Amino acid sequence: MKRRSFLIKSAGVGLASVAAAPAVAQTAQKVKWRMSAGWPKNLDAIYGSAENMCKRIGQLTEGKFQIDVFQTGEIVPYSQNMDAVSNGTVECNHVLSTAFIGKNPALAFDTGLSFGMNARQHYSWLHYGGGMDLLREMYAKSNIVNFACGNVGVQMGGWFRKEIKSLADFKGLKMRIGGIGGMVLLKMGAIAQQIAPGDIYASLEKGTIDAAEWIGPYDDEKLGLNKVAPYYYTPGWFEGSAALTSMVNKAAWEKLPDTFKIAFETASNEQYMACLAHYDALNPKALRELIAQGAKLSLFPKDVMEAAYQASQALWDELAGKNADFAKIYPQWKAYQKDQAAWFRVAESPLDNFTFRQLNKDQ
Amino acid sequence: MKRRSFLIKSAGVGLASVAAAPAVAQTAQKVKWRMSAGWPKNLDAIYGSAENMCKRIGQLTEGKFQIDVFQTGEIVPYSQNMDAVSNGTVECNHVLSTAFIGKNPALAFDTGLSFGMNARQHYSWLHYGGGMDLLREMYAKSNIVNFACGNVGVQMGGWFRKEIKSLADFKGLKMRIGGIGGMVLLKMGAIAQQIAPGDIYASLEKGTIDAAEWIGPYDDEKLGLNKVAPYYYTPGWFEGSAALTSMVNKAAWEKLPDTFKIAFETASNEQYMACLAHYDALNPKALRELIAQGAKLSLFPKDVMEAAYQASQALWDELAGKNADFAKIYPQWKAYQKDQAAWFRVAESPLDNFTFRQLNKDQ
Numbered sequence: 001m002k003r004r005s006f007l008i009k010s011a012g013v014g015l016a017s018v019a020a021a022p023a024v025a026q027t028a029q030k031v032k033w034r035m036s037a038g039w040p041k042n043l044d045a046i047y048g049s050a051e052n053m054c055k056r057i058g059q060l061t062e063g064k065f066q067i068d069v070f071q072t073g074e075i076v077p078y079s080q081n082m083d084a085v086s087n088g089t090v091e092c093n094h095v096l097s098t099a100f101i102g103k104n105p106a107l108a109f110d111t112g113l114s115f116g117m118n119a120r121q122h123y124s125w126l127h128y129g130g131g132m133d134l135l136r137e138m139y140a141k142s143n144i145v146n147f148a149c150g151n152v153g154v155q156m157g158g159w160f161r162k163e164i165k166s167l168a169d170f171k172g173l174k175m176r177i178g179g180i181g182g183m184v185l186l187k188m189g190a191i192a193q194q195i196a197p198g199d200i201y202a203s204l205e206k207g208t209i210d211a212a213e214w215i216g217p218y219d220d221e222k223l224g225l226n227k228v229a230p231y232y233y234t235p236g237w238f239e240g241s242a243a244l245t246s247m248v249n250k251a252a253w254e255k256l257p258d259t260f261k262i263a264f265e266t267a268s269n270e271q272y273m274a275c276l277a278h279y280d281a282l283n284p285k286a287l288r289e290l291i292a293q294g295a296k297l298s299l300f301p302k303d304v305m306e307a308a309y310q311a312s313q314a315l316w317d318e319l320a321g322k323n324a325d326f327a328k329i330y331p332q333w334k335a336y337q338k339d340q341a342a343w344f345r346v347a348e349s350p351l352d353n354f355t356f357r358q359l360n361k362d363q
Numbered sequence: 364m365k366r367r368s369f370l371i372k373s374a375g376v377g378l379a380s381v382a383a384a385p386a387v388a389q390t391a392q393k394v395k396w397r398m399s400a401g402w403p404k405n406l407d408a409i410y411g412s413a414e415n416m417c418k419r420i421g422q423l424t425e426g427k428f429q430i431d432v433f434q435t436g437e438i439v440p441y442s443q444n445m446d447a448v449s450n451g452t453v454e455c456n457h458v459l460s461t462a463f464i465g466k467n468p469a470l471a472f473d474t475g476l477s478f479g480m481n482a483r484q485h486y487s488w489l490h491y492g493g494g495m496d497l498l499r500e501m502y503a504k505s506n507i508v509n510f511a512c513g514n515v516g517v518q519m520g521g522w523f524r525k526e527i528k529s530l531a532d533f534k535g536l537k538m539r540i541g542g543i544g545g546m547v548l549l550k551m552g553a554i555a556q557q558i559a560p561g562d563i564y565a566s567l568e569k570g571t572i573d574a575a576e577w578i579g580p581y582d583d584e585k586l587g588l589n590k591v592a593p594y595y596y597t598p599g600w601f602e603g604s605a606a607l608t609s610m611v612n613k614a615a616w617e618k619l620p621d622t623f624k625i626a627f628e629t630a631s632n633e634q635y636m637a638c639l640a641h642y643d644a645l646n647p648k649a650l651r652e653l654i655a656q657g658a659k660l661s662l663f664p665k666d667v668m669e670a671a672y673q674a675s676q677a678l679w680d681e682l683a684g685k686n687a688d689f690a691k692i693y694p695q696w697k698a699y700q701k702d703q704a705a706w707f708r709v710a711e712s713p714l715d716n717f718t719f720r721q722l723n724k725d726q
Contacts, residue, residue: 059621115717121643123636123640124640127641128640129644153710154711235710235714240714262423266423266629267629269636274632277483280487283706284702297709337722341718344719346519346597347516347579347598348598349719350662351481352712354598355704356712358672
């Protein structure tokens with residue numbers, strides 16, 4: 001009851017601020033929005049990316065389009081962030097869409113699927129491969145206009161209490177994991193669990209869970225999981241890259257002057273790469289520190305990777321068989337990914353692999 | 364003589380349009396600039412990226428900051444694009460800085476060095492690793508403020524009339540190549556030549572040169588080089604990625620209202636990824652078509668890659684020994700690259716390599 005009245009009140013405030021703006025002189029209009037981020041402030045890279053985006057929008061509009069960022073739980077809990085935008089409680093959010101696959105598994109195409117496209121390929125699919133049109137069509141049914149406003153890159157594969165020697169070690173393994181990767185894990189015989197970040201450490205320490213994935217070295221370091229689960233596996237195949245989304249309430253969006261729409265879209269596009277590049281700047285040092293503190297870094301065994309890949313493909317086929325959005329997006333997405341993979345194997349990957357190997361020898 | 368008087372006249376026009384703007388009401392001010400692109404219009408991806416950037420700047424400023432793009436040769440030939448910005452003939456350009464290494468080899472850090480950072484790492488170095496500050500300091504001496512406004516990714520290694528079986532085949536090889544890669548080739552015993560794009564086909568056909576690198580499949584296809592030099596080698600190690608630069612005349616920049624500066628910077632950052640993603644969308648199909656037309660795609664032999672890598676490292680040491688800018692930037696850049704390589708080997712590359720291999724098997 002309390003929750004409901006709060007939602008209604010917030011919605012009123014949000015819409016009023018838009019409706020009050022004069023429709024005539026667009027350039028003189030002032031708009032104030034709220035962005036509900038899915039992160040606490042201490043996840044400073046990802047939360048900071050939301051702040052940087054809103055700061056940029058302010059700069060581009062001479063302060064006339066002001067968006068205040070709220071950390072997770074301040075307005076709604078993470079799980080209600082999509083509803084909050086749909087119903088106008090807030091004008092926009094800053095989330096990983098994969099958190100809402102319970103509503104519609106096809107939302108996973110927005111964040112990225114397991115063994116999906118990398119961050120650069122995903123941007124290409126969205127903006128030059130028809131991906132954004134497909135996602136917008138899906139989101140429109142929820143009264144939302146979506147923007148890809150960041151990416152954290154390939155995540156780490158998580159912290160494990162015991163060494164993973166082969167696929168057999170995944171049978172019955174209780175792992176804290178978010179998003180569509182959890183559905184893949186189930187197919188591999190493991191047990192996926194949803195646990196709030198603040199409870200991961202204690203759950204691993206007590207042995208309530210055997211493993212937990214969080215994000216990458218920079219964010220993982222803050223949770224101190226290496227002390228209770230020293231085996232640090234890579235790569236985080238759960239998402240080929242994890243793109244961040246800002247969902248915007250459709251009615252609020254349509255009331256914006258064109259210049260503000262452009263400012264929002266441009267700042268979002270800018271943050272896609274900025275967020276990724278910032279993580280790339282932060283992760284190397286954090287990884288070194290984690291290793292110095294006892295983290296045992298290993299690649300997942302080959303049979304684990306192969307089983308996860310096969311389980312993923314089987315899952316996509318199943319989901320395409322029972323969800324219309326998934327059925328529509330999947331073949332188009334898959335064809336684009338195959339093209340990208342073929343192309344990256346020709347120029348990018350051979351040079352990356354050669355150069356990285358040489359630099360490693362030089363060290 | 365004609366050239367000189369044209370330059371002076373252009374400079375006058377450019378500066379007048381800025382000086383005439385009122386200093387008081389920044390939002391009412393209108394500014395019109397010229398951007399001299401290093402490309403003909405028919406290189407539509409790269410030229411289009413310059414146009415998209417300027418279009419975005421227009422949209423962000425409600426048409427008040429208008430930048431018209433001119434194709435190569437319309438205002439000045441490519442080789443004079445840096446001088447043209449330095450002396451105010453044009454307010455800005457759209458180029459690969461590596462074209463101007465004759466003035467200062469350290470300009471190569473802006474486009475990217477042979478076996479240098481990939482497109483994503485380069486952006487991280489620029490914006491989160493101190494790279495932009497180092498480049499700005501260097502450019503300031505030429506009266507220029509620089510922006511990274513695009514990237515074409517790893518290029519192809521070029522078209523060869525004969526098969527390259529080993530490093531020995533590079534001895535005496537006459538190759539058309541731009542940028543710092545030409546200096547590396549010299550160390551490998553080859554002969555680097557500068558030939559205008561329009562003359563590459565005839566030079567290969569006649570045998571005046573043995574090989575030529577241009578850009579990547581999409582742009583290469585337009586030159587039809589597969590008909591006269593069927594061996595298509597990869598990867599283009601000459602630059603780990605090739606970042607595009609917009610150099611801006613410092614005086615013109617300083618006269619801009621803050622909002623226009625922000626619009627320019629944001630549109631430039633947006634295009635960095637947009638240009639790259641657009642090329643990724645275009646290259647796969649072009650490569651397939653080239654192969655269908657007879658291009659014989661091969662990886663450079665291992666000894667060629669290793670010799671090119673060693674020659675590159677030797678060249679950087681030499682250049683650092685005789686050029687103050689190179690000496691200042693190189694150690695900082697190299698340390699950042701090593702960190703990035705170590706990090707990419709942990710998460711990004713293992714997942715990319717695994718996924719690309721699997722997708723290739725599936726096809």
